[in-house]
Amino acid sequence: MNSKNKVERLVLENYENEFFYEKNKSNLNITFNRIAFIFFVFLIICIIYSFKVFYLGSLNSKIKIKIPLPIKANYRADIVDANGNFVVKTINTIDILIDPNLVIDKKRLLLNLKLIYPNKDFSKIKKEIYGDKTFYFKKKISEEKYQKIRLLGDKSIIPEEKLSRIYPQENLFSHIIGQIDDDNNGISGIEKFFDYELKTRKEPLKLTVDTDIQFLIREELLKFQDIFKSEGSAAILMNVNNGDVISMVSLPDFNLNKREEIKDVKFINRATKGVYELGSVFKTFTFAAGINEKEIQPDTLFEDLPKNITCAGRSIREYDNEIPSDLTAEEILIRSGNIGSVRIAQKIGIEKFKSFLEKIGVLNKIEFDIEEVGKPISFKWGKCKLATSSFGHGITTTPLQLAKGYSIITNGGYDIKPTLIKKNNPQKIIKNKILNDGVSDTINPILRKVVSTKEGTAGFANIKGYEVGGKTGTAQKTIVGGYSKKKVNTFAAIFPTSKPKYVLIVLLDEPKLNKEYIYHYKDGSGWKYKGTAYNTAGWTSVEVAGKIIEKIGPILATKYIKVN
Amino acid sequence: MTKFFIILSILFLIIFTTITKNSTKRLEDRIFLTKEDINVLKEKFELVLLDYNFLTTPKKLLEYQSKYFEKDLISIDINKIKKITKRNNELIITKFNKINNE
Numbered sequence: 078m079n080s081k082n083k084v085e086r087l088v089l090e091n092y093e094n095e096f097f098y099e100k101n102k103s104n105l106n107i108t109f110n111r112i113a114f115i116f117f118v119f120l121i122i123c124i125i126y127s128f129k130v131f132y133l134g135s136l137n138s139k140i141k142i143k144i145p146l147p148i149k150a151n152y153r154a155d156i157v158d159a160n161g162n163f164v165v166k167t168i169n170t171i172d173i174l175i176d177p178n179l180v181i182d183k184k185r186l187l188l189n190l191k192l193i194y195p196n197k198d199f200s201k202i203k204k205e206i207y208g209d210k211t212f213y214f215k216k217k218i219s220e221e222k223y224q225k226i227r228l229l230g231d232k233s234i235i236p237e238e239k240l241s242r243i244y245p246q247e248n249l250f251s252h253i254i255g256q257i258d259d260d261n262n263g264i265s266g267i268e269k270f271f272d273y274e275l276k277t278r279k280e281p282l283k284l285t286v287d288t289d290i291q292f293l294i295r296e297e298l299l300k301f302q303d304i305f306k307s308e309g310s311a312a313i314l315m316n317v318n319n320g321d322v323i324s325m326v327s328l329p330d331f332n333l334n335k336r337e338e339i340k341d342v343k344f345i346n347r348a349t350k351g352v353y354e355l356g357s358v359f360k361t362f363t364f365a366a367g368i369n370e371k372e373i374q375p376d377t378l379f380e381d382l383p384k385n386i387t388c389a390g391r392s393i394r395e396y397d398n399e400i401p402s403d404l405t406a407e408e409i410l411i412r413s414g415n416i417g418s419v420r421i422a423q424k425i426g427i428e429k430f431k432s433f434l435e436k437i438g439v440l441n442k443i444e445f446d447i448e449e450v451g452k453p454i455s456f457k458w459g460k461c462k463l464a465t466s467s468f469g470h471g472i473t474t475t476p477l478q479l480a481k482g483y484s485i486i487t488n489g490g491y492d493i494k495p496t497l498i499k500k501n502n503p504q505k506i507i508k509n510k511i512l513n514d515g516v517s518d519t520i521n522p523i524l525r526k527v528v529s530t531k532e533g534t535a536g537f538a539n540i541k542g543y544e545v546g547g548k549t550g551t552a553q554k555t556i557v558g559g560y561s562k563k564k565v566n567t568f569a570a571i572f573p574t575s576k577p578k579y580v581l582i583v584l585l586d587e588p589k590l591n592k593e594y595i596y597h598y599k600d601g602s603g604w605k606y607k608g609t610a611y612n613t614a615g616w617t618s619v620e621v622a623g624k625i626i627e628k629i630g631p632i633l634a635t636k637y638i639k640v641n
Numbered sequence: 642m643t644k645f646f647i648i649l650s651i652l653f654l655i656i657f658t659t660i661t662k663n664s665t666k667r668l669e670d671r672i673f674l675t676k677e678d679i680n681v682l683k684e685k686f687e688l689v690l691l692d693y694n695f696l697t698t699p700k701k702l703l704e705y706q707s708k709y710f711e712k713d714l715i716s717i718d719i720n721k722i723k724k725i726t727k728r729n730n731e732l733i734i735t736k737f738n739k740i741n742n743e
Contacts, residue, residue, distance in 0.1 A: 162690075631717040
């Protein structure tokens with residue numbers, strides 16, 4: 078074979094590889110795209126929801142979840158009056174106990190203790206120190222004495238730290254504040270109602286009451302309790318526009334510092350717990366209901382009013398037989414006519430009258446800031462009940478509710494809630510008008526006439542410069558199956574009537590006639606009258622209210638009215 | 642040169658932070674002590690206020706009055722209260738009680 082022929086031919090040609098790269102269009106790739114898509118969708122949803130969450134988070138929640146504050150052991154917040162003065166102050170005190178079993182030299186210990194307490198009677202201590210049981214040597218000792226006792230260095234002396242509530246005003250606020258037990262739990266009054274709050278709050282609890290005014294009212298009540306020999310008495314002074322109770326006194330009261338167990342019913346808080354038939358003070362409500370329901374006007378004439386009517390066999394009489402037979406609605410209120418009030422109530426009707434009394438809060442139990450609140454006795458309404466209720470008989474309520482009712486009908490018809498606690502933002506309170514326009518404007522001048530005119534029953538409260546208005550109420554006390562001769566005399570005063578600011582309720586429980594007391598007429602005549610002529614509110618409660626207004630008036634005028 | 646500046650600035654920051662932290666700590670201590678002092682003073686003030694409230698209760702004041710003064714206290718007639726207003730360096734005395742005495 079020729080070598081030339083044997084030349085191998087090397088042919089270079091492009092090798093066409095069967096493998097070439099292209100985007101894999103396998104199922105796997107399609108799944109990845111789907112996941113990415115779903116992820117993207119979820120991401121968008123998450124972002125949207127995140128925005129929504131941030132938006133919702135930025136809004137102020139209407140539902141406020143209250144996290145309960147921890148109750149501190151051996152702690153109780155102080156209570157101050159409207160002027161920031163202490164009414165109750167908590168201080169830590171030390172009680173000293175002695176364990177006789179640990180005493181090394183009993184004679185020496187007694188001698189040392191005598192040096193620290195030279196005025197203390199040691200006869201009882203001597204007996205106990207030679208006994209076996211641990212005993213209290215002295216309670217609530219001062220820091221100075223404690224340091225002296227500590228320096229004795231005796232192991233038998235055991236100091237015991239205790240919480241003490243100090244009441245600088247002693248009896249003055251006893252029915253309002255109430256008491257606490259040895260375990261720091263409130264057992265009555267504000268101490269009980271605000272028990273949890275007092276154990277948890279840092280700042281003192283501020284009340285609406287004013288110490289100076291409370292003192293002056295209590296002094297007058299005490300003075301007249303002695304003059305009229307009443308079983309008890311009560312007074313409430315309240316702001317008609319916001320329900321702030323400036324003073325609330327009930328007698329008899331008790332010294333809170335003594336921490337006595339009060340069981341006698343005569344110590345009941347007559348201002349809030351006492352449920353009474355209050356008599357003619359209810360006639361104002363009957364008149365107001367008539368005006369509110371547009372059934373009467375002040376000049377609506379009631380003709381041929383009898384002196385006596387009978388309902389279900391029971392007689393309803395006029396107290397004053399001299400009262401004319403033809404009276405306008407206004408005259409009925411001023412002269413305190415019983416039959417006239419019955420006629421007004423009959424014009425109003427049961428449903429409207431009942432609804433009105435419910436609206437102003439005299440029929441049902443009131444919500445208040447202390448536990449001791451009385452519940453008006455419920456009854457079945459009927460024609461006779463309507464008749465007797467119109468002049469305040471057969472219907473019961475508390476003096477506090479009476480104050481609330483008078484506030485509403487004289488303040489322009491705005492609902493108020495009596496309170497003892499000072500509000501932080503009084504401006505923020507939204508007023509709720511529950512009576513029609515014109516009710517207060519109609520009633521206030523008439524209440525003024527009850528005090529300022531000869532026909533009215535409350536002339537002794539006509540103190541110059543205060544425009545006092547009001548209505549008297551003399552009621553017999555109820556006993557089982559009827560009425561006793563004992564009385565409850567009430568006067569509901571408002572002042573000044575041109576623009577009412579305060580309501581003052583004075584209640585005397587079972588007052589008696591006083592033959593020696595000298596009355597000074599307030600009609601400008603300068604006349605004096607010796608002795609209580611009648612055991613009625615006009616001769617008892619009105620006189621007390623007049624004296625109270627005379628004393629507290631300048632303080633109220635200068636302290637609570639802004640000088641322009 | 643750059644390195645030098647970086648190291649210098651780091652050192653400066655370290656020293657500055659240390660000084661700031663130390664002075665903050667001192668301030669915190671002073672705040673704490675002041676707060677404690679305030680609490681002690683607050684407690685003292687409350688006890689003094691309690692003493693004051695006790696010694697100036699209306700009951701006590703009347704006791705002092707009867708003990709040290711011969712004249713009795715009388716209630717003020719509201720119509721005798723006047724209002725003094727200062728306007729353009731001039732004192733204007735007006736009636737305080739605007740209620741009509743009828």
